[in-house]
Amino acid sequence: xxxxxxxxxxxxxLAWLALFFVVLYFGVVKxxxxxxxxxxxxxxxxxxxxxxxxxxxxxxxxxxxxxxxAEMDASREAARQAIAxxxxxxxxxxxxxxxxxxxxxxxxxxxxxxRIAKSVDAAKATLADAAATSAQAIVAKLTGVEPKxxxxxxxxxxxx
Numbered sequence: 001x002x003x004x005x006x007x008x009x010x011x012x013x014l015a016w017l018a019l020f021f022v023v024l025y026f027g028v029v030k031x032x033x034x035x036x037x038x039x040x041x042x043x044x045x046x047x048x049x050x051x052x053x054x055x056x057x058x059x060x061x062x063x064x065x066x067x068x069x070a071e072m073d074a075s076r077e078a079a080r081q082a083i084a085x086x087x088x089x090x091x092x093x094x095x096x097x098x099x100x101x102x103x104x105x106x107x108x109x110x111x112x113x114x115r116i117a118k119s120v121d122a123a124k125a126t127l128a129d130a131a132a133t134s135a136q137a138i139v140a141k142l143t144g145v146e147p148k149x150x151x152x153x154x155x156x157x158x159x160x
Contacts, residue, residue, distance in 0.1 A: 050141045057134035064130050068123040075119055079112035124160075132156045 086108055090101030132152040140146040 050138075053141055054138050057138060061127070061131055061134060064127050068127060071119055071123065072116070075112070075116045079109065079116065082108050082112060128153065128156050128160060131160075 083105060086101060086105030090097070090105065093101055132149060132155075135156060136147055136149055136152040139152070
């Protein structure tokens with residue numbers, strides 16, 4: 001085969017080699033690499049967008065948590081103030097009124113604790129719903145498959 005006779009390389013063989021190299025280089029590399037770069041850029045943009053959405057969801061959950069703690073502190077402070085007021089009124093009254101005021105203070109304390117417990121339960125439910133919805137949205141964006149809300153709620157409940 002004359003193609004493999006390397007002792008007698010001729011100019012036409014070198015010309016054909018150069019022609020095929022140029023055709024392959026410009027035909028394959030110059031047309032394929034920009035398309036590949038575009039696909040990689042789009043994928044990187046999608047991933048960074050998904051990460052931004054996840055960060056926004058986390059920030060939202062942190063904000064809900066901060067509001068929950070603020071409400072809890074306010075409820076505790078209100079309960080402390082109610083107890084202090086009841087005790088001050090009881091100290092000024094007679095011994096008979098002291099026993100009656102102590103009962104009223106204990107009742108107020110029980111109501112305040114019930115309100116606190118109710119606020120805690122409401123805040124936990126709100127936080128769990130927000131976390132489940134956020135988790136559902138994050139999984140849907142990252143995987144393209146939207147899980148059922150019940151499954152997301154069960155996963156969040158297991159983590160909490």
